Amino acid sequence: MSTLTRDPARTKPAAGPRRRWVPRLGGAVWLVWRQHRAALWTLVAVMIIGVAVMVHLRAQTMDFLAAQAATSRRPGGLPPEFETHVDRLHAVGSYFSYIPVLAGVLLGAPLFAGDLETGTAKLVTSQSVSRMRWLVTKLAVPAATLALSTGVLSAVFTWWWNPLKGLSDALIWTTFFSVTGFVPVAYALLTFTVGAVVGLLLRRTLVSMVVTLGVVVAIGFVWSELWRSLGHVMSISTDRGVGSGQVPPELPAQAEQLGQGTYFLTSSGDRLEWTTCLDQMDDDRAHTACLESKHVIGWSLDYLDVSQMQTMQWLGAGIMLFLAATVAAFVVLRGRARLL
Template sequence: MIWLNWRQFRVQAIAAAVGLALFAGYLLYLGMDIRDAHDAYRSRCAGTTGCAQAAAEFQGTYRNTLLFLAAGLGLVPVVIGVFWGAPLIARELELGTHRLVWNQSVTRRRWLLARTAFAGLAAMVVAGLAALALTWAASPYDRVASDRFGTIEFGARNIVPIGYAFLAFTLGTVIGLFLRRTLPAMAVTGAVFLVVQFAVPNLVRPHLMPSERATLPMTAQAINQARNLGSITGAPVIGGLQVPGAPDAWISDTSPLRTADGRTLDGKAFNACLNSPPKTGADGTFGDTAVCLSALDLHVDLEYQPSDRYWPFQLAETGLYLAAGALLTLIALRRVRRA
């Protein structure tokens, strides 16, 4: 069975090995370049003002590149599910070649386990090595950016991609086993797994552990440290805040700007400060707007996860994917008896 699986899977394995080697080679070059830039950033970090400017320039140089690579790595499990998992059994059933094996001494379950174990392990190895290379290359940037919990970054670092790859592969295998047609199975697998990739970070991940809560007064300094203010709907919201004393914390929910009595800030008052604040000559990211809003005695309520929960979250989410993949494997073993 091992030799047969290798014969049937060798093209995909060789293509994955070549792609992984090219990806790792580029990340080696990028990682060394990031480390040189990080050394230069540290040498410029002589004072608080100079350090902030140097950090902003360092992050700006590599932010888009690393986001693009993380998003690309996020598509690797989709490719695995669509091109490795979905056709694995569906093609055999569609062409009828499974009957040749089932008429031998190999049972259906053993045949299915052998096929899925061989290709599934390869999928996990490919995703794991790619994630390891990206984690190494981006580690100096991640220390400065303090955004390891970012929606895209979290799913492309350390061990989570291994769980993603296993889930995508088993999902494709099960869908192919049920649909018995290769192209429909590939299409459904891609669509379903994209939904999973959206749903888990936004709907599941924030609830894997109970959140801590904090109230953050909206002083002019706090507002100027935010990344964005307002929204396309005109709502009184602020984003990109940091928990005082814990810049690496993951803020999972931020309330709208609230007045001292706990009510949401009136939209007219917010827009007045946003569009036509009194001229004070204040500097900072939002300048006069920050001064105008701080005079209203505002605050926001935060829900966040401390930075020391990063690895528990990595383990919990990876375990969730592995458990879901194992459940899908059990479903496949039951289904193959009636295939």
């Protein structure tokens, strides 16, 4: 009697090589990446090239400073050749001002406008993908790529600027306030969502891009006028008169003076514009008598200190992120209620 408990004809197949799991995009994420792959891959390429360029330029700058330290710097400071490195830093920093514009006009504005104009939105929402999921994915994939690319570029640029910021008056912190830290990321996300909502409302790609450009320029103007108000204005004054031999107070290192200039300080603590008694400047006695009649005892200056930079940046970035989140929420709610 046979003791076989299984059919010998059923042989176990030979074990093949194991397949390694490779993460792949799928579903709505893949669709969004496929639709905007040109813009998204461009972002990644710009990030890689920008990082390589900045790392190379920073290495040159640090080698220059190391050589100057080895040969003992002159009493007057760094040689004129250092201005070449300063100009490079300014040139690269100036390109950061284009990121919010490009994020809004080229990435945000066509995001929904293109699909609504060509009818792709109607096709997608008629499939198994829900409208809510499609809207969230449409915003999340480009936003994540934009935040990553801008964040890496900003981090490397900040790393380049940090050891140089106290070495030249041309490298004052206010010049680099909007291109270092987390501000560029928040700024780019804000303009991106603004472009997205413009495209959702206007439903025409070219028109949306033009309108977004105007809105982004307006946002840039408002930001340039208001970001200094995020800090706490500090004052420095003297009380030894303003006559011969007396000079206005000297600001701390890397501080930026605010206002129209130096103010006159009176004995009561009030401040007068520097144009006070200006019409009597030609006559020293008359000018002195005029100032004495107004009880002027010294000068006073307003300024922002470099120690406030990071706090101001996080506050400004927080405000822009809040606005971006609000606009994104409006896009999702509006698109869910009325998309086609």
